[in-house]
Amino acid sequence: MSFFTDIWQAVGPTSLTLWLAALVAGTVIFAFTVGRLFRYGPARILFLAPAFLLFGVFVLYPIGGSAWMSLHDVRADRIICSDGREIAELDDGERCRRVQKMEFVGLKNYQRFFAKTPRNIKRLRKEFGKLVSFQYLNPTLTEQEREKARPSYPRLTDPAEALLNNVIWLILFQIAIPIGLALAVLLNQNHFVTRLMKPMFFFPFVLSPTVIAFLFQFVYNTSDSSPLLWFFEWVGWGKDGILGTNGWSNIGIIIAAWYPQIAYCVIIYLAGLTAINAELIEAGKLDGAAGITLFQKIVMPQLWPATFICVVVTTIGALRSFDLVHVMTVGGQKSEVLARLMYEVGFGENGGNYGYGATISVILFLIMLVFIIFFVTNMIRQADD
Amino acid sequence: MYPSPEHTWRPGARLFYWSCAIAVTLVWLTPIMLLLLTALKSNVQINTEQGAKFTLPSPLMPEGFMTILGSSSFWTSIVYSFMVVLPVVCIAVGFATVAGYVLAKHKFPGRTWLFAIFVAGNFVPFQVLTFPVLRMMQDLGFGDWSPYNSLWALIIFHGAFQTGFCVFFMRNFIAALPSELIEAARMEGANEFQVFSKIILPLLRPALAALGLLIFTFVWNDFYWSLVLTQGDLMLVPTQLVNLARGQWQNQWNVMAGGSIIVALPPLVFFFFLQRQFVAGLTLGAQKG
Numbered sequence A: 001m002s003f004f005t006d007i008w009q010a011v012g013p014t015s016l017t018l019w020l021a022a023l024v025a026g027t028v029i030f031a032f033t034v035g036r037l038f039r040y041g042p043a044r045i046l047f048l049a050p051a052f053l054l055f056g057v058f059v060l061y062p063i064g065g066s067a068w069m070s071l072h073d074v075r076a077d078r079i080i081c082s083d084g085r086e087i088a089e090l091d092d093g094e095r096c097r098r099v100q101k102m103e104f105v106g107l108k109n110y111q112r113f114f115a116k117t118p119r120n121i122k123r124l125r126k127e128f129g130k131l132v133s134f135q136y137l138n139p140t141l142t143e144q145e146r147e148k149a150r151p152s153y154p155r156l157t158d159p160a161e162a163l164l165n166n167v168i169w170l171i172l173f174q175i176a177i178p179i180g181l182a183l184a185v186l187l188n189q190n191h192f193v194t195r196l197m198k199p200m201f202f203f204p205f206v207l208s209p210t211v212i213a214f215l216f217q218f219v220y221n222t223s224d225s226s227p228l229l230w231f232f233e234w235v236g237w238g239k240d241g242i243l244g245t246n247g248w249s250n251i252g253i254i255i256a257a258w259y260p261q262i263a264y265c266v267i268i269y270l271a272g273l274t275a276i277n278a279e280l281i282e283a284g285k286l287d288g289a290a291g292i293t294l295f296q297k298i299v300m301p302q303l304w305p306a307t308f309i310c311v312v313v314t315t316i317g318a319l320r321s322f323d324l325v326h327v328m329t330v331g332g333q334k335s336e337v338l339a340r341l342m343y344e345v346g347f348g349e350n351g352g353n354y355g356y357g358a359t360i361s362v363i364l365f366l367i368m369l370v371f372i373i374f375f376v377t378n379m380i381r382q383a384d385d
Numbered sequence B: 001m002y003p004s005p006e007h008t009w010r011p012g013a014r015l016f017y018w019s020c021a022i023a024v025t026l027v028w029l030t031p032i033m034l035l036l037l038t039a040l041k042s043n044v045q046i047n048t049e050q051g052a053k054f055t056l057p058s059p060l061m062p063e064g065f066m067t068i069l070g071s072s073s074f075w076t077s078i079v080y081s082f083m084v085v086l087p088v089v090c091i092a093v094g095f096a097t098v099a100g101y102v103l104a105k106h107k108f109p110g111r112t113w114l115f116a117i118f119v120a121g122n123f124v125p126f127q128v129l130t131f132p133v134l135r136m137m138q139d140l141g142f143g144d145w146s147p148y149n150s151l152w153a154l155i156i157f158h159g160a161f162q163t164g165f166c167v168f169f170m171r172n173f174i175a176a177l178p179s180e181l182i183e184a185a186r187m188e189g190a191n192e193f194q195v196f197s198k199i200i201l202p203l204l205r206p207a208l209a210a211l212g213l214l215i216f217t218f219v220w221n222d223f224y225w226s227l228v229l230t231q232g233d234l235m236l237v238p239t240q241l242v243n244l245a246r247g248q249w250q251n252q253w254n255v256m257a258g259g260s261i262i263v264a265l266p267p268l269v270f271f272f273f274l275q276r277q278f279v280a281g282l283t284l285g286a287q288k289g
Helices: A001-011 A017-030 A042-069 A108-114 A121-129 A144-147 A159-175 A176-187 A192-204 A209-219 A229-235 A248-275 A278-286 A291-302 A304-320 A322-326 A338-347 A353-384 B011-039 B043-047 B064-070 B072-105 B111-123 B126-139 B150-175 B179-187 B192-203 B205-220 B223-227 B237-246 B253-273 B275-289
Strands: A072-081 A098-104
Touching: A001 B192, A001 B237, A017 A042, A017 A098, A017 B126, A042 A072, A042 B072, A042 B111, A042 B126, A042 B150, A072 A322, A072 A353, A098 B126, A108 A353, A108 B111, A121 A159, A121 A304, A159 A248, A159 A338, A159 A353, A176 A192, A176 A248, A176 A304, A176 B011, A192 A338, A192 B011, A192 B253, A192 B275, A209 A248, A209 A322, A209 B253, A229 A353, A248 A304, A248 A322, A248 B126, A248 B150, A248 B275, A278 A291, A278 B126, A291 B179, A304 A338, A304 A353, A322 B072, A322 B237, A338 A353, A338 B126, A353 B043, A353 B126, B011 B064, B011 B253, B043 B253, B064 B072, B064 B253, B072 B111, B072 B192, B072 B237, B072 B253, B111 B150, B111 B275, B126 B223, B150 B205, B150 B275, B179 B192, B237 B253, B253 B275
Parallel strands: none
Antiparallel strands: A072 A098
């Protein structure tokens, strides 16, 4: 018998593999039994099943899995067998599949996330008031008073800092859209020079975020021969540069992220501009609309689908931001964002806390859910038309 | 056409337009120029007083390219990247095409919701999936083998995640095809599999090319998942490049610039040669909403 158990241990599928195999087999059987009751039933089910099963198992289910995991204490180094036995209980030579042990702790991880975030409104106003300081721009102040009013990054816990930075991302990243629109209007000509210029504005979209990060590290570098050193000196960051200054590093990264995002918006808006109804424009001109009015009242409404898709993609991009932060500052200089904090908690140097990492990811998802619901209802409405 | 063609403008306006256009293009291309110039200088040149500025490399020193191309781990990661990207493109595009056909051309209750699920899942910040996917990859498998820490983990996950976008894309493309063709084929007695392979598939060729290119670019450029799902030297190119930049070639800017250009090259080549398909692929979603 031990011969067969050995073989089973060597080549046998794990329980999860068996479940998935059963799911696939079940779908095929379902298609040819219950499916037969409907017209085109088997074909419909068999056509939809591969995409839906793959997407469901590896994308939809893990969303719930994250929520479930966030209620547990899961550590990278606390390992048990996937069938529930402890590693120490195993017989000699017996093997098992190793996964992390999950201990139910309720909302502890969420408490940890929100612990020490300023909840006092007065304190919040004081902390966030430091972000923008109009006093600092007041020219009548003395040098000392100005220095006191210098905008600074609020003192916050890591999660609160990441949350704040994500909000800043969400707001500032949108600026890529008007810039993209302006460039698209500039490029929408049939001259052969503009035709040559268009791909120059498109291509940053296909660059890897890693490449974008390196690109802007060169631009932002602070060596003696840096091209922007004069600017850094002028603003007062000196040798720290934009990436080395608390609070501003986040904005430097966002500007770097604009580069491919503007390119994307240019592509979308140019397509929108070519699809514009020329008769409406002519009619508008006959009615005396010109310049800003023409643009605002006649062109912009027709560009609404393009604007919508740009806002969607930009919002998602702002919440997904990880690569640039991870490469450019590794979350230092107050540039941490939720996605990177989650990575740090799970896989960083003092990391290994998967449960807490899952908690952060669930919070990220909940923020996104607000937007997802809005976007998807909008899209369904359009698809139904 | 908006704005009106520039040759109909007053001469002053034309002059203003062209000076604006050229200035904007120059500013836009500045970072890329800096990257190219850095890649062509030797490290000694970069560290001299004017080295990191916009000075022409003299003499031309493709030292950075040479060093990065001499690195075996960089070459291995390029091979790994292709080994992951090509199957992912086949899986995601293939599965999504059949699913997109049913979602576009069959009417059944709940099809809007099914489509909405694919679209919504596509919007999820993918970091949310990290820990459960990691656990599943460790748990899945046969005997001692699990896809975790192998290229299979990346193929499976990317294949699944990109399926969402592909379904969105394909459903919108197929919905725009005329239904009369399908009706006619069904009258002739073709079953659904024949309708799909004989009628729909030949019409999809441009869409397949566009979608394949997009997915290739998305997966090739991915940095996050090979950080999470693999350990050690089993990294795809972008991740390996960052790894090398943090270790072996710290502060060797010409090497990193050269590496960046090589990483960017495959998508860029596709982009410049097949620009129309690329742009068509990206804007399909934009026009259909």
